[in-house]
Amino acid sequence: AAKDGGRGRHHFYAADLHSDAEERRQLEQDLRDALATGGLQLFYQPIVHTASETVAGFEALLRWQHPTRGWLSPAKFVPIAEDAGIIAQIGEWALRTACHDLASWPASVRVAVNVSPLQFANPALPAIITSAIAAAGVSPDQLELEITESVFLNDDEGTDAMFVALKRLGVRLALDDFGTGYSSLGYLQKAPFNKIKIDQSFVRGATAKGSANAAIIASIVRLAEALGMETTAEGVETLDELDLVRGLGCSHVQGYIYDKPLTAPEARERVSAGVKITADGPRSTRSVR
Numbered sequence: 001a002a003k004d005g006g007r008g009r010h011h012f013y014a015a016d017l018h019s020d021a022e023e024r025r026q027l028e029q030d031l032r033d034a035l036a037t038g039g040l041q042l043f044y045q046p047i048v049h050t051a052s053e054t055v056a057g058f059e060a061l062l063r064w065q066h067p068t069r070g071w072l073s074p075a076k077f078v079p080i081a082e083d084a085g086i087i088a089q090i091g092e093w094a095l096r097t098a099c100h101d102l103a104s105w106p107a108s109v110r111v112a113v114n115v116s117p118l119q120f121a122n123p124a125l126p127a128i129i130t131s132a133i134a135a136a137g138v139s140p141d142q143l144e145l146e147i148t149e150s151v152f153l154n155d156d157e158g159t160d161a162m163f164v165a166l167k168r169l170g171v172r173l174a175l176d177d178f179g180t181g182y183s184s185l186g187y188l189q190k191a192p193f194n195k196i197k198i199d200q201s202f203v204r205g206a207t208a209k210g211s212a213n214a215a216i217i218a219s220i221v222r223l224a225e226a227l228g229m230e231t232t233a234e235g236v237e238t239l240d241e242l243d244l245v246r247g248l249g250c251s252h253v254q255g256y257i258y259d260k261p262l263t264a265p266e267a268r269e270r271v272s273a274g275v276k277i278t279a280d281g282p283r284s285t286r287s288v289r
């Protein structure tokens with residue numbers, strides 16, 4: 001096979017590209033169908049208050065059970081939805097569903113919803129949020145929007161105006177996947193975030209001897225505290241990682257050490273029991289979560 005060299009390879013790649021495009025088109029159509037027929041679901045992963053070990057809230061995470069391929073990760077289908085121009089509809093559905101589910105939890109519990117940069121660039125977003133909050137009868141400060149640094153890539157008056165409008169609504173804002181993007185620290189002082197979410201890539205390996213990650217987490221926590229923001233350590237899986245991020249002062253922890261993302265009824269049970277959540281090691285739950 002090595003002998004037919006360049007030409008064979010070229011054909012191989014061409015066929016590959018073709019089937020990739022085909023696959024994407026098919027997934028795009030399937031995703032439209034799923035949106036229309038109720039095939040999307042939200043799962044809820046507890047965000048635990050470090051000091052009290054109680055559930056402060058949940059992050060809503062999209063799940064899609066594809067009719068033939070099984071569960072697909074949002075990391076795979078959200079980019080397809082963005083390209084296909086349907087992330088706005090999916091995002092609106094997620095906001096409405098999360099607010100609806102939030103209404104059945106105690107008022108002290110929050111829900112965090114991921115917002116795509118494309119939704120953030122849509123001037124209609126504040127009106128959509130207002131409508132979702134009103135329909136569910138929840139308080140705006142129970143809703144937290146998770147935004148990534150990529151919204152600052154096309155930093156313009158639109159970006160500033162959106163922050164002002166969202167703050168005026170009274171919703172909370174979290175900066176997601178902090179430290180993984182390209183932006184500078186300057187936006188931290190200009191954008192009114194309530195929380196920084198420390199990406200799991202910093203947590204992973206932070207307990208290893210000689211790792212720089214613990215120092216990075218410590219400096220993010222200090223920065224957040226100086227700016228009056230909370231911090232959530234993402235992707236905490238082991239007791240060692242939990243001890244470390246607690247020791248470094250993260251105000252909140254999210255990760256498999258406590259829970260994988262739960263169904264809405266499971267999430268409701270979790271809070272209505274009012275239980276203290278104690279880390280007892282990773283739970284063996286279905287791999288879809």
Ligand code: C2E
Nearest residue numbers: 061062073074075078094114115116235236237254255256
């Ligand atoms: P994210 O917002 O950073 O969400 C955290 C991801 O980490 C989730 O992956 C969650 O399941 C996973 N995770 C939580 N704890 C652990 C842990 O202890 N270990 C490991 N290995 N992973 C953990 P998920 O659910 O696959 O979502 C991936 C990404 O897809 C999210 O990253 C978010 O960027 C995006 N996404 C999910 N739902 C939505 C949505 O409704 N709208 C938009 N625009 N994006 C979404």
Ligand code: MG
Nearest residue numbers: 059114146176
């Ligand atoms: Mg998130």
Ligand code: MG
Nearest residue numbers: 176177197234
């Ligand atoms: Mg994140």
Ligand code: MG
Nearest residue numbers: 176177199200
């Ligand atoms: Mg992430």
